[in-house]
Amino acid sequence: MSIEVDKVVVRFGGLVALQDVSLTLEPGQIVTVIGPNGSGKSTLFNSITGLTKVAGGSVRIDGVDVVKTPPHQRIARGLARSFQTPRFDPRISVEDAVLCGFYPVSHAGIAGSLLRTLRVARQEREFAQACERILTDFKLGPLRGVALGELPMGQVRLVEVARAIAHRPKYLLLDEPAAGLTRAEQQLLADEIRRVAAxxxxxxxxxxxxxxxxxxxxxxxxxxxxxLLASGNVNELMRDPAFVAAYLGSGQQPAELTS
Known part of the structure; x- marks a missing residue:
């Protein structure tokens, strides 16, 4: 049980965006991908979720190579993700956006939805209750009826993470979820990530x-x-000159690496 990325290569024309990149993500583990802008972080995410074609190497989800598997089938295998730029209709409400996250795990077919079978009704109640818990966890309850287009970007990012969690994934991929968040929102996000991993x-x-x-x-x-420049425990990496040089290249200051 894991996601295994093995020597993945991604090319865009003559540009090599990823070259022999490998990583493993185990259940309950939090793995961070870091590096300067343009280093291939989002491309790596897209190669795992199927939004970017892989030119070499393999991506396995629980032992199954999914390199040739379309994104919706990877979702069915337990993937959920957020995007660097949230992808929502600005007209929908916070509550509806989170409820959308339950769609991939819904067992209601078209006929069942039209006929309102007991199973569909029970599932809708379960989703409503789970949505309420998620809104409460992310302190989004008071904003449930607010359109996403009326919210600051930081709160929209929280909504997108909440939607991804609603999918009940085995593996959750979060692309810069803390961008634009206040300190309080960052702490809330950190608490939720730890809870999900636990x-x-x-x-x-x-x-x-x-x-x-x-x-x-x-x-x-x-x-x-x-x-792949380096991998390992973050505090150990901070003593690696190659890592420090690469991270300083993204605009960080030495004090930020040691605080």
Whole structure:
């Protein structure tokens, strides 16, 4: 049971975006992917979820190679993700956005939904109750009826993470979820990520907030120029000159690496 990325290569025309990148994500583990802008972090996420074609290597979910598997089938295998730029209709409400996360795990067919079978009605009640818990956990209850287009980007990001959790994934991929969040929202996010991991969900996190990386990571993978620069415990990596040089290249200051 794990996600195993083995020597993945991604090319865009003549540009090599990823070259022989490998990582493993186990259930209940929090793995962070870090590196300067343009290092291939989001491309790595897209190669795992099927949004980017892999030119070489393999991506296995629980032992099954999914390189040729379309994204919706990877979702069915237990993947959920957020995006660096949230993808929502700005007109829908916070509550409806979170409820959308339950769709991949819904067992209601078209006929059942139209006929309102007992099973469908029971499932809808379960989803409503679970949605209420998620809204409460993310302190989004008072905003349930607010359209996403009326919220600051930080809160929209929280909604997207809440939606991904509603999917009940085995593996949760979060692409810069803390961008634009207040300190209080960052702490709330960190608490939820820890809670999800403690429930046995593997969390793969792309994040520029190094304090959050240090707080959450069980293991870190460092990319630079599309290549795997280093991997290991974050505090140990901080003593690696190659890692420090790469991270300083993303605009960090030495004090931020040692605070």
């Amino acid at each position: 429930a046995g969900v593997g969390v793969l996190l792309v994040e520029h907030n190094f304090a959050l990386v240090r707080e959450l990571s069980d293991h870190a993978v460092v990319l630079d120029g599309g290549r």
